Amino acid sequence: xGHNARSVANTKRLSDYEDERDQDAFWEAIRPxxxxxxxxxxxxxxxxxxxxxxxxxxxxxxxxxxxAGLPVWTWITIACGLALAVITSFASLRLWRDGADEGGDxxxxxxxxxxxxxxx
Amino acid sequence: xNTSVPEVTFGPGALAVLGGYLVVMLGLGLLGRLKQRxxxxxxxxxxxxxxxxxxxxxxxxxxxxxxxxxxxxAGRSYVQGATxxxxxxxxxxxxxxxxxxxxxxxxxxxxxxxxxxxxxxxHRFGSHPLRVLCVVLLCWGLANYVLEQLVAMGxxxxxxxxxxxxxxxxxxxxxxxxxxxxxxGGMRAVAWTDAVQGTLLLCGCAxxxxxxxxxxxxxxxxxxxxxxxxxxxxxxxDARGLRTWVSTLLMLGLGVALYPHAVQRIFAAxxxxxxxxxxxxxxxxPLGTTxxxxxxxxxxxxxxxxxxxxxxxxxxxYVLGGLIDRSPVMYWLIVMVFAAVVAAIMSTADSALLSxxxxxxxxxxxxxxRREASAREMLIVGKTFAWxxxxxxxxxxxxxxxxxxxxWVLIELKLEFMVQLSPVFMLGVYWRRMPxxxxxxxxxxxxxxxLVIWCGAAFDVxxxxxxWGVGAGVWGLLLNYGVCVGWTVLRPARRPASVSA
Numbered sequence: 001x002g003h004n005a006r007s008v009a010n011t012k013r014l015s016d017y018e019d020e021r022d023q024d025a026f027w028e029a030i031r032p033x034x035x036x037x038x039x040x041x042x043x044x045x046x047x048x049x050x051x052x053x054x055x056x057x058x059x060x061x062x063x064x065x066x067x068a069g070l071p072v073w074t075w076i077t078i079a080c081g082l083a084l085a086v087i088t089s090f091a092s093l094r095l096w097r098d099g100a101d102e103g104g105d106x107x108x109x110x111x112x113x114x115x116x117x118x119x120x
Numbered sequence: 121x122n123t124s125v126p127e128v129t130f131g132p133g134a135l136a137v138l139g140g141y142l143v144v145m146l147g148l149g150l151l152g153r154l155k156q157r158x159x160x161x162x163x164x165x166x167x168x169x170x171x172x173x174x175x176x177x178x179x180x181x182x183x184x185x186x187x188x189x190x191x192x193x194a195g196r197s198y199v200q201g202a203t204x205x206x207x208x209x210x211x212x213x214x215x216x217x218x219x220x221x222x223x224x225x226x227x228x229x230x231x232x233x234x235x236x237x238x239x240x241x242x243h244r245f246g247s248h249p250l251r252v253l254c255v256v257l258l259c260w261g262l263a264n265y266v267l268e269q270l271v272a273m274g275x276x277x278x279x280x281x282x283x284x285x286x287x288x289x290x291x292x293x294x295x296x297x298x299x300x301x302x303x304x305g306g307m308r309a310v311a312w313t314d315a316v317q318g319t320l321l322l323c324g325c326a327x328x329x330x331x332x333x334x335x336x337x338x339x340x341x342x343x344x345x346x347x348x349x350x351x352x353x354x355x356x357x358d359a360r361g362l363r364t365w366v367s368t369l370l371m372l373g374l375g376v377a378l379y380p381h382a383v384q385r386i387f388a389a390x391x392x393x394x395x396x397x398x399x400x401x402x403x404x405x406p407l408g409t410t411x412x413x414x415x416x417x418x419x420x421x422x423x424x425x426x427x428x429x430x431x432x433x434x435x436x437x438y439v440l441g442g443l444i445d446r447s448p449v450m451y452w453l454i455v456m457v458f459a460a461v462v463a464a465i466m467s468t469a470d471s472a473l474l475s476x477x478x479x480x481x482x483x484x485x486x487x488x489x490r491r492e493a494s495a496r497e498m499l500i501v502g503k504t505f506a507w508x509x510x511x512x513x514x515x516x517x518x519x520x521x522x523x524x525x526x527x528w529v530l531i532e533l534k535l536e537f538m539v540q541l542s543p544v545f546m547l548g549v550y551w552r553r554m555p556x557x558x559x560x561x562x563x564x565x566x567x568x569x570x571l572v573i574w575c576g577a578a579f580d581v582x583x584x585x586x587x588w589g590v591g592a593g594v595w596g597l598l599l600n601y602g603v604c605v606g607w608t609v610l611r612p613a614r615r616p617a618s619v620s621a
């Protein structure tokens with residue numbers, strides 16, 4: 001399916017394909033210049049924070065002991081939430097680069113190559 | 121200790137604020153109509169993909185945080201106690217999950233001009249049954265999501281009018297205004313109203329947070345109160361509770377990240393920088409909003425112990441209503457907070473409704489009934505469908521008044537199904553070898569398993585819909601992922617395996 005459309009795929013938008021799909025054009029277009037999962041530390045760091053955020057390791061003696069008006073163990077979860085927010089925000093701002101936007105606001109211009117489906 | 125809930129009396133000032141707010145919303149709808157560049161689906165459903173950082177961030181924020189956050193989450197925190205702190209983690213995790221698939225999806229959407237999330241599904245897998253199943257599951261989830269907002273609208277207006285307006289009058293008023301501005305200006309009007317609603321919500325949350333930690337002894341007094349009446353709700357979860365915690369993280373973290381109206385905001389971004397900055401800021405928002413809802417429920421537990429499941433949805437109203445007579449300043453602050461609650465409810469409902477209309481029009485009507493339909497015809501069909509769905513949901517909201525069904529039950533029903541789309545996006549953007557047959561089979565089996573577990577519990581065939589502390593939707597999801605991976609790995613390769621693009 002779609003192989004006969006391969007040669008003109010780069011000038012088409014999805015609505016032009018009807019039932020034909022060019023998978024090569026799809027997979028050519030999908031990869032940004034940089035993305036969080038390409039950094040090998042990102043996913044393990046997220047998993048580690050999540051594992052620590054779940055209070056499975058606490059001794060039963062901790063119980064409902066309070067600190068600053070909340071149970072002590074909830075502060076660990078809140079701190080992990082902050083760490084997850086920092087790492088996520090860092091990933092969004094520093095580990096993700098599309099590479100197609102450097103020319104600016106392409107999609108907003110219906111006449112632009114990006115908006116019409118052509119490669120920039 | 122005060123164990124009776126307060127009578128909340130806002131007075132005419134609050135009604136004037138609500139009326140003024142609704143007039144502003146209608147004005148923005150009209151402005152959105154005037155600013156339309158063309159009568160196209162992209163312009164109506166994605167605002168022409170022109171949203172910069174400020175509007176994109178506020179519309180993401182107002183859409184993500186709904187009436188459910190401020191009313192339902194607080195109610196859940198009341199029922200569950202301190203262990204509901206998990207809500208803060210899963211709302212941040214939603215943005216983390218975006219980091220996995222959004223970079224690729226955004227790129228594809230720009231390149232191929234996607235309007236709906238299922239545009240990606242069909243483009244990637246080329247399967248009609250898969251596209252239809254995805255639309256059905258997403259619309260099912262979204263319809264429940266809107267229904268939940270309608271219930272919250274009714275409670276919100278009933279409270280802010282001091283009982284002068286009934287639940288159903290409140291629903292009809294807000295839905296009427298919402299449908300008018302949405303039909304006039306589409307996504308552009310929705311995003312602009314979201315910007316106003318998001319600003320109100322941010323300010324409202326700051327006010328509540330300040331009020332909660334300063335009034336009546338703050339958190340320390342609340343914890344001591346809970347220790348006296350229900351100390352078990354201060355304790356860390358036991359083994360089963362830990363499994364439920366992980367199950368909740370999986371279901372909410374993965375499920376909420378697939379809300380179609382949130383995915384469509386990825387498509388609506390003006391450029392990559394606006395999107396990255398918006399998501400970067402969104403990662404911190406749960407620490408102000410979800411944490412706040414948790415604290416409201418926590419404080420309510422100390423002040424109003426023994427509320428029923430249905431009453432627990434109103435603990436935000438009870439906690440803030442108890443502060444309203446303290447001073448004129450406090451009165452207007454609380455009025456602003458309730459305006460923010462109404463804003464949050466409307467902004468979520470309008471976005472979800474717009475998304476339902478876009479999927480029905482583009483993925484069902486255009487694809488299977490009228491392939492030659494013009495943009496104008498599709499816009500009319502989309503709006504008509506949205507109005508029809510809303511009429512049915514209003515009827516269902518009225519029925520919900522007669523039952524003891526709380527908001528939380530509705531949330532679970534929607535996410536249990538929507539989360540089954542997770543492999544489509546999470547694996548679909550990375551694993552070229554994964555075929556449509558694997559995804560479709562996984563999704564069908566996962567959804568069926570979820571339904572069987574859920575219905576078995578509902579009809580008392582077995583005791584719980586969370587066997588071993590793990591939710592029905594998560595059991596379905598595990599089966600779903602297992603089938604997708606197993607099927608793909610075991611099937612004979614038709615071409616050299618290229619695992620990633």
